[in-house]
Amino acid sequence: MMKRIGSVLPVMAVIVLLISCTPKPATLSSTFPDGTDIPAWFFDTTSVNIDDLGPRFLITDFGAVGDSVTLNTVAIQEAIDHAAAHGGGVVVIPEGRFRTGALFFKPGTHLHVSEGGILLGSDEITDFPKMPSRMEGRCIDYFPAVVNAYGVNGFTISGKGTIDGNGRKYWEAFWQRRKENPQCTNLEVSRPRLVFIRNSDDVTILDVRLQNSGFWTTHLYKCNDVRLINLDIFSPVEPVKAPSTDAIDIDVCTNVLVEGCTLEVNDDAIAIKGGKGPYADADTTNGPNRNIIIRNCDFGFCHSAVTCGSEAIHNRNILVQNCRVQGPSRVLWLKMRPDTPQRYEYITVEGITGEADRLIYAKPWTQFFDLQGRETPPFSISDHITFRNIELKTKIFADIQRSQYDSLRNFTFENLMITTENATLDPAWFEGLTVKNVTVNGTELDD
Numbered sequence: 001m002m003k004r005i006g007s008v009l010p011v012m013a014v015i016v017l018l019i020s021c022t023p024k025p026a027t028l029s030s031t032f033p034d035g036t037d038i039p040a041w042f043f044d045t046t047s048v049n050i051d052d053l054g055p056r057f058l059i060t061d062f063g064a065v066g067d068s069v070t071l072n073t074v075a076i077q078e079a080i081d082h083a084a085a086h087g088g089g090v091v092v093i094p095e096g097r098f099r100t101g102a103l104f105f106k107p108g109t110h111l112h113v114s115e116g117g118i119l120l121g122s123d124e125i126t127d128f129p130k131m132p133s134r135m136e137g138r139c140i141d142y143f144p145a146v147v148n149a150y151g152v153n154g155f156t157i158s159g160k161g162t163i164d165g166n167g168r169k170y171w172e173a174f175w176q177r178r179k180e181n182p183q184c185t186n187l188e189v190s191r192p193r194l195v196f197i198r199n200s201d202d203v204t205i206l207d208v209r210l211q212n213s214g215f216w217t218t219h220l221y222k223c224n225d226v227r228l229i230n231l232d233i234f235s236p237v238e239p240v241k242a243p244s245t246d247a248i249d250i251d252v253c254t255n256v257l258v259e260g261c262t263l264e265v266n267d268d269a270i271a272i273k274g275g276k277g278p279y280a281d282a283d284t285t286n287g288p289n290r291n292i293i294i295r296n297c298d299f300g301f302c303h304s305a306v307t308c309g310s311e312a313i314h315n316r317n318i319l320v321q322n323c324r325v326q327g328p329s330r331v332l333w334l335k336m337r338p339d340t341p342q343r344y345e346y347i348t349v350e351g352i353t354g355e356a357d358r359l360i361y362a363k364p365w366t367q368f369f370d371l372q373g374r375e376t377p378p379f380s381i382s383d384h385i386t387f388r389n390i391e392l393k394t395k396i397f398a399d400i401q402r403s404q405y406d407s408l409r410n411f412t413f414e415n416l417m418i419t420t421e422n423a424t425l426d427p428a429w430f431e432g433l434t435v436k437n438v439t440v441n442g443t444e445l446d447d
Contacts, residue, residue, distance in 0.1 A: 026351035026389050032291060032317040033346035033384065042257050042293055045229055048158040048204055053110050054089035057082060059098065066096020068120060073101040073127060083109045093117040093161060101127025102144040102192070107152050113161030113208050121146040121192065121214065123169040128192045134221045134251065135187065137276035137311025139285045142187070145196035145219070155197065157205040165194045165213035171240045178243075185368060186244050191215045201225050211235065213245050217265065221251045222287075228258045235265040237301060242266045247302070249273055251311075252287040257295070264300030268307040269328065272318065276311040276340045278374040288314035294323065301327040305356070308344045308382075309335030310365045315344050322351035330399075331392070334362040334382050336406045339371050341378035350388040359387065359394055359418065362408065363401040377405045386412040396422040397440060400429045407431055413438050413445075 031037055050056065060066070062082070063075040076091070080103065083089040088108025095116035101124075105111065113119055122128075125143060133142035146165060149155045157163075170191035177189050191214035197203055198221040206229035210217050217233055220226055228248060235242035247263040250256055251273040263269040275286025289312070299305040305328045308315050312335075325331060332349050336342060362382065371377065385408075397420045402408055410432040413425070416439065423440045427433050438445045 026321050028295075028321070029319065033319060033348040033386065034317055036317070038293070039255070041225065041255070045227070045259055048156050048206060050090045050110070050112050050158060053156065054083075054087065054108070056090045056092050056112075058092050058094060060094060064098050066094070066098045066117075068097040068099055070099060071101065071122060071127065072098050073103065073122075076100055076103055080105055080109050093119050093159070099166075100146065102129065103147055104144070105147070105149040105152050105155060109152070110156045110158070111147065113157070113159035113163060115160035117159070117161035119146065119161070119163045121165045121167070121194065123166045125170075125190045125192070133196070134198065134219075134285075137273060137280065137286070143190060143192045145193035147195045149197045149200055149203075151199045152197070153201045155200055155203050157195070157208055159208055162209040162211060163194060164211050165192070165217070167191070167212045167214040167235070167242055167245070168240055170214035171242050174243050175241070186215075193217065193219050195219065196221070198222055203227070204229070206230050208232075209234070210247075212242065215244055216246045216249050218247065219249045219251065220253050220256070222253065223256075224254045226253060226256045228256070229260055231261040233261065233263050233265060237266050246271045250289055250292060252289065253292075254290045256289075256292045258293070258297060260296045262298045262300070263302065263305075264327075265302050267302065268304045268333070269299050269302040270294060270305065271307045271309075272315045273309070273311045274315070275313045276337060277370070278339055278341070278372050278378055281313045281341050286313055288316060290316050292318045294318075294320045296321075297323045299323060299325045299328050302329070304328055304330040304333035304361070306331070306349070307333040307335060308347070309342065310337045310367070311340075312344070313340065313342055316346050318347040320349040320352070325352060325354035325356045325392070328356045330358045330361040331356050332360050334360075334385075335365040336362060336380050336382070336403070337365045338377040338380075338403060338405055339369050340380070342380035343383070344385070345381070345383040347384070348386040348388065350386070350390065352390045352392060355393040357394060358396045358399045359390070359392055361399045363399070364403050364406065379405050379407070381407045381409060383407075383409040385410070386414070387416060388412070388414045390415070391417045392419070394418060394420040396420065398425050398429075400426075402429055412436075
């Protein structure tokens with residue numbers, strides 16, 4: 001039987017426990033949470049050498065002007081098209097502020113943003129012509145991103161510069177619309193993403209700063225073997241909140257590494273998606289996410305460090321390892337959407353230190369609930385979820401509410417040291433719970 005936490009040990013005893021039980025960083029695992037081997041590819045964080053990617057094409061040679069005012073969409077697209085027509089190469093953003101609308105990279109082309117260079121998104125939605133796209137778990141006509149790559153295997157974005165979405169005008173329009181109609185959807189206000197990559201394999205984005213996106217910041221759809229390394233992704237909370245500016249959205253992807261990134265946005269830092277609706281699992285435009293490793297990252301303020309959903313049908317083998325949190329509302333959020341069949345399985349969160357409002361948050365997500373004529377909600381399962389080697393200060397240890405259509409199975413809490421205002425961990429929430437070496441407010445829980 002699990003102890004209820006009510007008493008507090010003397011200060012000296014708590015200090016001793018802190019010294020003796022402090023979790024150590026997790027050794028990098030050779031297997032995914034389901035026991036399958038992690039390919040060597042996940043341990044290769046080699047930097048991109050643009051000299052190996054072909055000739056360089058400087059956008060100023062095609063007429064681009066870095067004055068923050070001139071719209072350079074035509075000039076930069078000409079550089080991309082010229083590179084593609086001549087066997088490929090690297091399109092280079094030099095020092096300066098180069099304003100642009102939607103850009104479309106082609107097979108064989110790459111983007112390099114030099115230190116001191118800023119690719120600045122236009123704040124006029126007319127510079128982003130609506131086209132077939134993917135948003136919020138559906139394939140719909142929507143606005144492209146500032147940087148787009150469709151079917152560009154081997155695509156890279158590199159450099160020490162910045163891609164800036166220039167999003168404030170879009171944010172203000174969203175909040176004005178939300179003021180007029182508190183039930184408005186995220187899609188009612190037209191706004192572009194910052195980076196959208198679809199149907200592309202062997203993708204690398206590293207070293208750049210991605211900031212101030214109008215909508216989601218980095219959206220990967222149906223991509224495989226993607227490395228996101230040493231990125232700095234930011235959107236503000238003040239003076240204007242940047243709504244729905246997820247740092248990274250992983251949508252129907254396999255083999256994704258997020259390594260050494262700093263993420264602070266006004267929404268989920270990493271959201272793992274894949275489709276929504278009562279029949280989403282029968283729609284071939286949707287699908288699972290598999291083999292996602294998030295390692296050695298820093299999370300500042302965000303709604304959640306890692307979120308499954310709300311548009312997701314199957315996420316398997318998610319490993320969050322050796323990360324620092326300082327301000328997320330949740331470390332792991334399982335959005336259980338009652339109008340969508342969902343399976344979240346084999347998720348391990350380990351080697352986490354810092355401070356967050358909650359370690360785990362799992363509740364039905366009812367925003368824009370729509371059964372589309374189905375009489376009863378589909379059943380959803382979260383299975384084999386493990387928290388290990390964690391030292392965390394929280395307001396609420398576990399914030400969980402389960403409906404009759406949800407099942408939380410085989411949860412493990414091991415080697416945790418938690419300081420919290422609300423220590424409740426109710427075994428009735430789970431179908432299978434293991435608690436081992438867990439100390440909450442200086443008192444050890446029993447299994």
